[in-house]
Structures are given as C-alpha cells and as structure tokens.
Amino acid sequence: MNYQEVLKRAKETMAPRCKVCTECNGIACRGISPGPGGRGLGRTFQRNYQYLADHVKIHMNVLAQKEEKQNTEVTLFSKTFAAPVFCAPIGMPDFTYTPFLNDETYAKAVVAGAKEAGIVAFTGGGAFDKCFFAPLEVTKHFGGWAIPTLKPWKMDVVKQRIALAEEAGVFAIAMDVDGIGLQASIDDETIKPIVPKSQQDLKEIVSSTKLPFVVKGIMTAKEAIEAVEAGVYGIVVSNHGGRVIEDGLSTAEMLPEIKKAVGDAVKVFVDGGVRTGSDVFKMIALGADGVLIGRPYAIAAYGAKEEGVRIYTEKVIKELKQTMLMTGCFEIKDITMEKIKIVP
Numbered sequence: 005m006n007y008q009e010v011l012k013r014a015k016e017t018m019a020p021r022c023k024v025c026t027e028c029n030g031i032a033c034r035g036i037s038p039g040p041g042g043r044g045l046g047r048t049f050q051r052n053y054q055y056l057a058d059h060v061k062i063h064m065n066v067l068a069q070k071e072e073k074q075n076t077e078v079t080l081f082s083k084t085f086a087a088p089v090f091c092a093p094i095g096m097p098d099f100t101y102t103p104f105l106n107d108e109t110y111a112k113a114v115v116a117g118a119k120e121a122g123i124v125a126f127t128g129g130g131a132f133d134k135c136f137f138a139p140l141e142v143t144k145h146f147g148g149w150a151i152p153t154l155k156p157w158k159m160d161v162v163k164q165r166i167a168l169a170e171e172a173g174v175f176a177i178a179m180d181v182d183g184i185g186l187q188a189s190i191d192d193e194t195i196k197p198i199v200p201k202s203q204q205d206l207k208e209i210v211s212s213t214k215l216p217f218v219v220k221g222i223m224t225a226k227e228a229i230e231a232v233e234a235g236v237y238g239i240v241v242s243n244h245g246g247r248v249i250e251d252g253l254s255t256a257e258m259l260p261e262i263k264k265a266v267g268d269a270v271k272v273f274v275d276g277g278v279r280t281g282s283d284v285f286k287m288i289a290l291g292a293d294g295v296l297i298g299r300p301y302a303i304a305a306y307g308a309k310e311e312g313v314r315i316y317t318e319k320v321i322k323e324l325k326q327t328m329l330m331t332g333c334f335e336i337k338d339i340t341m342e343k344i345k346i347v348p
C-alpha cells in the first residue's frame with residue numbers, strides 16, 4: 005500500500021466528519037463539532053498551519069555537502085528514535101471522527117505503527133475512565149512503548165493512574181493541562197472529572213513518580229519557566245491543535261521565545277499544523293527537540309491502521325532527510341535557526 009491509498013481509504017472511513025483535505029489546515033472542518041475542526045471558527049487551528057507554511061521559510065545550502073547520509077536519529081527519554089517525530093495524543097476518535105476506530109483500536113494503530121517505524125506515540129484519551137484504561141492495556145501489550153497522556157484529573161486520580169502507567173512499563177508520562185478547555189461544557193461539579201492544574205500540582209506530580217513527566221499545553225515563556233521550576237522533563241508547546249481557544253497564537257510563532265526562556269533546562273516539544281518533513285525541520289530550527297503530529301496520524305490510522313501510521317511516518321522521515329540534504333544538515337543538531345528565515 006502507498007500513502008495515496010491510505011488517504012483514499014481514510015476519506016471513506018472518516019466521512020462525513022473529516023474530508024481528508026489536500027491541505028489539512030482547518031478551513032473545511034471549521035465549525036464541525038464534534039469533529040476535527042478547531043474551537044469556534046477554527047482560527048487558532050488555521051493560524052498554527054498558516055504561520056508555519058507562510059512565515060517560516062527554509063534556506064537552501066547545497067555547497068556544504070559531504071559524502072555522508074542524513075541521520076535523523078535522536079535520543080530523548082534515554083531512548084533512541086528514528087526521528088524527532090511523535091504521534092500526538094488523540095482521544096475519543098469514535099466520538100470525534102467515526103466509530104471505525106475507538107480508543108482501543110486507535111491506540112493499537114498508533115502504538116504498533118509508531119513502533120514499527122522506530123518512533124513512539126503519545127496515547128490520548130478523553131476525560132472519562134474508559135478512555136484511559138483501553139489505551140493503557142494496548143500499551144502494556146506492546147511492552148510499555150507509549151507515553152500515556154493523562155487528563156488533568158483531580159490529584160488523587162492522577163496519582164492512581166500514574167501508578168498504573170508505571171506498572172504497565174511505560175518510560176514517560178504526559179499531561180495535557182490545556183485539556184480543561186474541552187471540559188467547559190460540563191457544569192455539573194459532581195461529575196466533573198478534570199480540573200485546572202497549578203505549578204504546585206505539577207511539582208506534586210513530578211515528585212510522585214520516577215518517570216520523566218511532560219506537560220502539554222504551554223504557550224507562554226512565563227508558564228514554560230514555571231514548568232521548569234516544577235521539575236518537569238519536558239514541555240509541549242501546544243494549543244491542542246486549536247481545539248481549546250479561539251484566536252490563540254500559533255505554536256510556531258511562540259516557540260522561539262519559549263525556547264529562549266528555558267534554554268536547555270527542559271526538552272521542548274511542539275505540535276500544531278505540522279504535516280510534512282519540512283514542517284518538522286522548521287519546528288526543530290525554531291527550537292524544538294521533538295515534534296508531535298496530530299490530525300495526519302488520525303488520517304493515517306483511519307486509512308490503514310498500523311500500516312497507515314508506519315507509511316505516514318516513513319514519508320515524513322524521508323521528507324525530513326530530503327530537506328536536510330538541501331540545507332547542508334547531516335544530523336538533527338545541524339538544524340538551527342540559521343537554516344530558516346522568518347518572513348513577514
């Protein structure tokens with residue numbers, strides 16, 4: 005199977021919610037809720053995509069060649085990956101897209117497909133219990149090869165679930181602290197499963213586990229520094245793919261100032277609007293250590309489950325290598341700010 009066939013099948017299995025557009029930019033799906041679109045008219049989703057596409061451009065550098073092959077390998081979480089690319093967590097696919105996949109079968113597709121391609125998936129889940137347990141069972145089956153992304157549940161629940169994730173053998177955990185934005189519609193305090201988190205809560209989480217902890221949903225330098233002070237392993241510069249706020253800034257435009265504020269004190273991950281290997285290249289140049297991709301992995305999984313995830317990952321890595329070739333980069337560390345130009 006090739007990537008075009010994956011897309012063709014996804015068009016069928018995702019209809020009518022996702023149209024599998026040529027450009028996954030948040031325009032055709034604006035206002036489709038529940039669905040793949042962004043909050044409101046989807047302006048934050050569109051800005052993530054459009055800023056990266058229109059304002060971050062790549063310098064060619066072809067006289068720097070050596071007889072070396074481009075190497076995209078990176079070491080993060082004390083593990084070596086084929087590339088600094090991760091599947092972003094996607095929860096409740098049956099509710100957002102179609103019942104062709106659910107939390108369990110989606111997790112199986114991304115965990116297995118990522119593993120085959122030499123990378124790893126952050127697994128997601130909605131705020132409700134089943135959304136956490138099904139992906140965790142899958143993760144256990146694959147020897148702990150996933151990064152469970154906890155919801156910002158109440159602290160006692162968070163700690164119980166961290167203990168379960170540890171038992172499942174995972175090597176890191178994450179939490180989408182911006183997930184509170186999805187909960188706004190639930191007013192009943194007695195059933196409200198998720199609550200906002202503070203810097204103190206992050207400190208408590210970090211000290212409750214030996215696993216590296218990644219906080220997802222950081223969009224300002226100030227909060228990034230607070231996360232560093234709380235002792236996290238990494239931050240994900242993310243606005244949840246534009247799903248939690250209308251008229252937010254894009255992740256790519258915030259990344260350089262966040263990286264400047266934290267330096268090398270934590271690993272910096274980013275997501276939002278990344279579709280291709282050259283997008284991954286741009287995010288690395290802007291300061292990221294690792295890049296998460298959301299909707300395209302959903303499309304890949306709906307198109308051909310783990311095979312689709314593997315095929316899409318291989319495509320992104322190939323594009324990343326081609327971009328490195330054209331820019332005189334041989335290792336990921338060669339991808340620096342000088343390789344790009346931010347244009348008005």
Ligand SMILES: Cc1cc2nc3c(=O)[nH]c(=O)nc-3n(C[C@H](O)[C@H](O)[C@H](O)COP(=O)(O)O)c2cc1C
Pocket residue numbers: 039040052092093094095096100128129130153179180183220242243244245246247275276277278296297298299300
């Ligand atoms: C359908 C859908 C479900 C998502 N579910 C989760 C989730 O359960 N947990 C989470 O941390 N992020 C979730 N996200 C956000 C993604 O992890 C990621 O931040 C975002 O999709 C990145 O933007 P991109 O789709 O433009 O790549 C979800 C995104 C989508 C589109």
